[in-house]
Amino acid sequence: MKKNLIEYYAPFFHDGSIISIEHHHNNMEISMQSAQMDIEDLKDDTKLSEHDRIKGKLHLENIKTISINEVPYFGTLQMSYDTGSIFDFILDKQMVELQIIWVNFRPKPDVNEFSTIKITAEKIWWENIP
Secondary structure, eight states, X not given: OOTTHHHHHGGGGTTOEEEEEEEETTEEEEEEEOOOOXXXXXXXXXXXXXXXXXXXXXXXXXXXXXXXXXXXXXSOOOOSSSEEEEEXXXXXXXXXXXXXXXXXXXXXXXXXXXXXXXXXXXXXXXXXXX
């Protein structure tokens, strides 16, 4: 997938999910998948997963700032719950904003947590992993 096309595909991640977050020093990989898509929605040779979703990793390199619900965050970002349902995914050249509805699976207690995570980084790119 061409680097700038992930911006085109960002709206298709509404109702998609966050699978995992790996945060090491100033770099982060967010594994995520879009909602189901039709092949007609594709603008290039992007491959869909077996469940008709764009699936892969959002790479953020040399992170400058992280905020959660508009509060600066200085720790290591990690998954506090089993998964996150993506409400909104906004992507710019050096900024990503994810609005996430967090979910736990049974037998863990249900959660009703909504977070807006905003990250600025020197380099943001997508790795498609169908």
